[in-house]
Each structure stands twice: as C-alpha cells, then as structure tokens.
Amino acid sequence: MxxxxxxxxxxxxxxxxxxxxAREARRFLDKAGLDVALFSTEATGHGRTLALENAALxxxxxxxxxxxTVNEVANGVMDAGQNNTPILIIPTGTAxxxxxxxxxxxxxxxxxxxxxxxxxxxxxxxxxxxxxFIMCAGAGFDAAIVDRISKIRTQxxxxxxxxxxxxxxxxxxxxxxxxxxTVDGEVVDEDSTFTVIGNMPRYGGLFRLFEDASPDDGxxxxxxxxxxxxxxxxxxxxxxxxxNLGAFSGVEFYRGKxxxxxxxxRVLVQVDGDRGGELPMVFTLLPGAVSFCVEYPDSDREGRx
Numbered sequence: 522m523x524x525x526x527x528x529x530x531x532x533x534x535x536x537x538x539x540x541x542x543a544r545e546a547r548r549f550l551d552k553a554g555l556d557v558a559l560f561s562t563e564a565t566g567h568g569r570t571l572a573l574e575n576a577a578l579x580x581x582x583x584x585x586x587x588x589x590t591v592n593e594v595a596n597g598v599m600d601a602g603q604n605n606t607p608i609l610i611i612p613t614g615t616a617x618x619x620x621x622x623x624x625x626x627x628x629x630x631x632x633x634x635x636x637x638x639x640x641x642x643x644x645x646x647x648x649x650x651x652x653x654f655i656m657c658a659g660a661g662f663d664a665a666i667v668d669r670i671s672k673i674r675t676q677x678x679x680x681x682x683x684x685x686x687x688x689x690x691x692x693x694x695x696x697x698x699x700x701x702x703t704v705d706g707e708v709v710d711e712d713s714t715f716t717v718i719g720n721m722p723r724y725g726g727l728f729r730l731f732e733d734a735s736p737d738d739g740x741x742x743x744x745x746x747x748x749x750x751x752x753x754x755x756x757x758x759x760x761x762x763x764x765n766l767g768a769f770s771g772v773e774f775y776r777g778k779x780x781x782x783x784x785x786x787r788v789l790v791q792v793d794g795d796r797g798g799e800l801p802m803v804f805t806l807l808p809g810a811v812s813f814c815v816e817y818p819d820s821d822r823e824g825r826x
Contacts, residue, residue: 522637522638523555523580523581523636523637523638524554524555524556524580524637525555525556525557525578525579525580525581526550526555526556526557526558526579526580526581526582526583526609526636526637527557527558527559527560527571527575527578527579527581527582527583528543528546528547528557528558528559528560528583528585529560529562529568529571529572529575529582529583529584529585529586529590529593529594530542530543530559530560530561530562530585530586530590531561531562531568531585531586531587531589531590531613532561532562534585534586534587534590534613534614535586535587535613535614538613539585539586539611539613540561540585542585542611542613542629543559543561543583543585543611544559545629546583546585546611546629546632546633546636547559549630549633550633550636550637553637555636555637556579558575558579560575562586562590562593565795566593567593568584568586568590568593568594568597569593569594569596569597569600570597571594571597572593572594572595572596572597572598572600572601573597573598573600573601574597576597576598576601576603576606577601577603577606579606580606581606581607581608581609581636581637581814582594582598582606582607582608582609583608583609583610583611583636584608584609584610584611585611585613586612586613586614587612587613587614587615587616587617588614588616588617588618588619588655588656588793588794589614589793589794589795590614591608591610591619591620591655592653592654592655592656592792592793592794592795594608595608595646595653595655595810595811596652596653598811599646599653599807599810599811604643604809604810604811604812605812606812607639607641607812607813607814608811608812608813608814609632609635609636609639609813609814610623610625610632610813610814611629611632611633612625616725616794618656618721618723618724618725619655619656619721619813621723622721622722622723622736623642623813623815624815624816625814625815625816626816635814635815635816636814639814639815639816639817640814640815640816640817640818641812641813641814641815642737642812642813642815643737643809643810643811643812643813644720644736644737644809644810644811644812644813645720645736645737645738645739645806645807645808645809645810646720646806646807646810646811647718647720647741647804647805647806647807648804648805648806648807649718649790649792649797649798649802649804650790650797650798650802650803652792652797652798653792653807653810654720654792654793654797655720655721655736655793655811656719656720656721656723656724656793656794657717657718657719657720657721657724657793658717658718658790658791658792658793658797658804659715659716659717659718659790659791660700660715660716660718660782660784660788660789660790660791660800660802661697661698661700661713661714661715661716661746661788661789662695662697662714662715662754663715663717663725663791664788664789664790664791664796664797665695665789666791667789667791667794667795667796668789668791668796671795671796693751695751696786697714697715697748697749697750698714698784698785698786698787698788699711699712699713699714699784699785700713700714700716700782700783700784700788700800701781701782701783701784702716702743702745702775702780702781702782703780703781703782703783704743704775704776704777704779704780705777705778705779706779709773709775710745710747710773710775712745712747713745713746713747713773714746714747714748714749715745715746715748715754716743716744716745716746716782717730717743717744717746718741718742718743718780718804719731719734719741719742719743719744720734720736720741720742720806721734721735721736722734722735724761728758728761729761730744730761730766731744731774737808737809739778739806739808740776740777740778740806741776741777741778741780741804741805741806742774742775742776743774743775743776743777743780744766744772744773744774745772745773745774745775746771746772747771747772747773748771753771757771757772778805778806779803779804779805780803780804780805781801781802781803781804782800782801782802782803782804783800783801784800784801787799787800788800790802
C-alpha cells in the first residue's frame with residue numbers, strides 16, 4: 522500500500538474540470554490516510570518541473586489533465602531517474618490516448634483507488650531529438666496543425682473544435698514537402714509527405730493507426746503517407762477510421778528502433794501533440810522507461826478491497 526502522493530493538475534484542462542477533479546481526488550486520498558500534496562501547473566513545461574521535484578519524495582504521482590500533462594509528468598520522472606515511481610492518470614483532456622491505452626476505469630473514485638493500491642505497467646518512451654514522447658511523433662501536416670494551435674492557445678484551453686478549424690485552415694495551404702525515411706540504417710522511403718512514428722496503436726484519439734503496436738514491445742512503428750493533397754488526406758482519414766488503411770495505396774508501414782527523417786525543405790515535428798522542432802531528426806526508443814498505475818489482472822483481484 523502506498524502512503525504518499527503528489528497530484529499535478531493542469532487547471533485549464535477540461536475548462537476547469539481538471540482542478541475540480543484534482544481537489545476531489547485529494548479529499549478522497551486524505552480520507553484514505555495518504556499524505557498528499559496538490560500542485561497546479563502555471564505554464565507549458567511546469568508539469569515536468571513539478572514531477573522532477575516530487576518523483577523521489579512520494580510513492581505515486583497523479584497526472585490530472587490531458588495527454589500533454591501526462592507527457593510532462595513522464596518527462597519529469599525520467600529527468601529524476603525515478604521510473605519506479607508510478608504515474609496515475611485522471612483524464613480531463615481532449616483525446617486521453619494514454620488513459621485509453623491503459624484501459625483504466627472511467628469513474629473518478631475507481632481511478633483514485635489505484636493511487637494507493639494498483640498493479641504497475643512499464644511503458645517504453647520514444648525520443649524525438651531531445652524530447653520524449655509516449656504516444657507518437659509526427660512530421661509534416663499534423664505538426665503544422667499543432668504549430669498553428671500553439672499560437673492560439675488561450676487560458677480556456679484547447680478543444681476538438683480548435684483542431685478541426687486548424688486542420689481546415691492548413692489543408693488548402695500546406696505544400697506537402699517530401700521526406701527521406703531511414704529505418705535502422707536503411708533508406709526505406711523517399712516519397713513520404715506526412716510521417717507518423719508511433720509507440721501506441723491510437724493516433725489523435727479517433728484512429729487506430731498501428732494495429733500491431735504496443736507501448737511495451739521495445740520497437741517503434743512508422744507510417745508514411747505519400748499523398749500530396751487535402752483530398753488524399755481525407756481518404757487516409759476515412760480508411761484509417763474504417764481500419765483498412767493497410768490496403769490503401771500510397772501508405773507504407775515500417776518498424777524499427779532508430780528512425781531518421783530528413784527533408785530538403787522545412788518540415789515541422791510534433792511530439793505528443795506539442796511543437797517538437799523540425800527536421801532533420803532522429804527518433805529512438807527507451808524500453809520500459811516509465812511506470813503507470815493500472816488495474817490488477819482479473820486473476821489477481823480476488824481478496825483485494
């Protein structure tokens with residue numbers, strides 16, 4: 522049984538729902554007898570600093586917010602060298618990809634119970650240049666959308682509507698420069714105009730892009746789209762939604778441990794939905810880098826309260 526926790530909350534996530542849930546979680550943990558502290562992030566990157574400062578001081582870190590908050594907390598744990606301090610996710614974001622991948626319970630009380638008693642799952646982390654990611658990194662069109670959204674981010678947070686508007690605004694302006702993709706030392710593609718490097722099956726919340734991916738399999742998955750128009754992007758999205766993208770022309774899949782992306786023109790990179798720089802960039806994997814609270818397997822639940 523764990524005895525202490527630090528809650529790290531993004532107060533604008535979910536239009537204020539995150540802060541409300543964080544306070545409720547703190548009350549529950551106080552009653553359960555845990556020594557618990559609550560910290561609110563004040564700017565981008567602050568969650569990473571808070572996790573770094575607290576990872577060695579508590580038995581569990583609780584991330585309350587979206588996938589961006591999870592990414593910051595995980596990075597802070599890595600900075601502290603404390604991958605034995607597990608992270609518990611209470612989701613209030615737009616997509617909540619990591620939460621869904623871990624199959625965590627949907628009600629707050631069940632989520633909070635995992636803070637003081639849970640199984641733990643070690644997940645790989647991807648490295649994009651000097652940034653770490655849990656879900657994915659993208660080069661090309663999606664990074665251009667992330668860049669646009671970052672410029673309009675307000676204190677009220679980001680919604681799915683913001684992503685839709687940014688997608689439409691970029692769709693007819695984007696030039697689709699081509700990239701060279703090298704996987705484990707071999708050039709495999711020189712026609713990709715939009716590349717996603719994944720650590721999990723899900724991409725963007727709505728789509729299962731990598732059916733065979735797993736965040737603890739020790740390998741990165743790569744999807745290269747070769748389309749050069751908004752109409753091609755629409756077809757990709759439709760076939761991905763229908764889960765038959767693999768049979769669609771102009772799409773190639775690869776797997777590897779070191780992925781190098783290069784381009785002759787400026788191509789932006791996004792890392793877990795935040796700006797991550799631009800090409801050229803090398804992507805690698807850190808196996809079993811961070812631990813997360815998950816429910817016990819059914820076979821282990823008997824006798825537990």
